[in-house]
Amino acid sequence: xxxxxDIDVMLARRKMSVGELADRVGxxxxxxxxxxxxxxxxxxxxxxxxxCEVLACQPGDLLRWEADGAEDEVSADEAVGAxxx
Numbered sequence: 737x738x739x740x741x742d743i744d745v746m747l748a749r750r751k752m753s754v755g756e757l758a759d760r761v762g763x764x765x766x767x768x769x770x771x772x773x774x775x776x777x778x779x780x781x782x783x784x785x786x787x788c789e790v791l792a793c794q795p796g797d798l799l800r801w802e803a804d805g806a807e808d809e810v811s812a813d814e815a816v817g818a819x820x821x
Contacts, residue, residue, distance in 0.1 A: 740802050743772040746791045761786040 747757060754772065758765040763783060770776045771783075784795055791798070 738801055738804055740800050741771060741774045743798055746793055746797055750791055760790045
């Protein structure tokens with residue numbers, strides 16, 4: 737899936753457990769685990785806002801887009817050469 741969830745990264749940076757985050761956000765640890773492990777299909781903006789508030793971060797710190805197979809692909813610049821080369 738091209739959307740990668742980095743909640744575990746922020747948890748490590750904040751030295752916070754999944755259980756503590758779930759309690760402070762107001763969702764079950766099971767639902768947080770679904771989000772954290774990238775198995776969720778959607779996230780409510782209110783939940784995202786609560787996550788950001790508790791973790792003192794921006795939505796982009798928790799979610800990022802990554803092209804399918806991005807680690808295997810060569811960028812267009814590398815394949816053809818950057819402009820001016």
